[in-house]
Amino acid sequence: MDSYKLLLNTLAKMLKSRGFMRKGNKFYITKENNCAIIDFQKERGHEPGERTFTINIYIGSERVANFFGSSVKGTPGVELCHWDERVGYLLPQNKDVWWRISDYPDLTQLEKELEQVLVNYCIPEIDNNISDASLEKTWRARFSAGIMHFTEYKFFTALLKSYNRPDWLALATAFIESPLNKNAKRIALDHLEHLQESVEEGRN
Structure with a gap:
């Protein structure tokens, strides 16, 4: 060996x-x-x-x-x-x-x-x-600092939506509207649509 x-x-x-x-x-x-x-x-x-x-x-x-x-x-x-x-x-x-x-x-x-x-x-x-609460805290800090990349944004907003945090939509929209994220705008919009579809599914 x-x-x-x-x-x-x-x-x-x-x-x-x-x-x-x-x-x-x-x-x-x-x-x-x-x-x-x-x-x-x-x-x-x-x-x-x-x-x-x-x-x-x-x-x-x-x-x-x-x-x-x-x-x-x-x-x-x-x-x-x-x-x-x-x-x-x-x-x-x-x-x-x-x-x-x-x-x-x-x-x-x-x-x-x-x-x-x-x-x-x-x-x-x-x-x-390892806890969701810790991940949310870490991602919120990165979001606030303006250093969140698209993959993190996708996971962060999915976590917020899964817990029905009241600010999930505002944060998802803010990421898309930021000029720093213009290159990811198209796929971010697709992800937002997925988040919104999950809302509709939850109501049915």
Whole structure:
């Protein structure tokens, strides 16, 4: 068994003790009816025998998934999730970080380093963002700051609509009317139509 697989097997034991299930290079946990994923992403095109990887975390809201006709129960793919972060931007250096196995002749040293990253940064970040209330708070802040991109807007407004927040329509319309989002206007209008159709369906 190569060093990368040995590393993941060791980390899997620690993550299992904290409630995570494993599927390949990904570790899943369900809380607040939502799903979080810790994903070990290998660099493409690495040399034989070499492994370079980073860690991503994803969160999927069951309510948002249901709105779009899917679910994040069990072990969903990361493409079904609605929030994500690269671990390097959670660390003090606040930049993309990749680990290379060959930089650690003693694999135990790397295991300890990654355990600290997972326990001190990844898991707390998941706990702070996995609820719908936390996602809504995060998205509202990004919306207010004018830094929300279309995909976030789509998930944000779907979440608001699913909870029947009184300002869902005003916020959806404000995004569309903003000159900063003119390139996304057409697809944003299509999404707004979808939101409004869900209102009509709810009345029937």
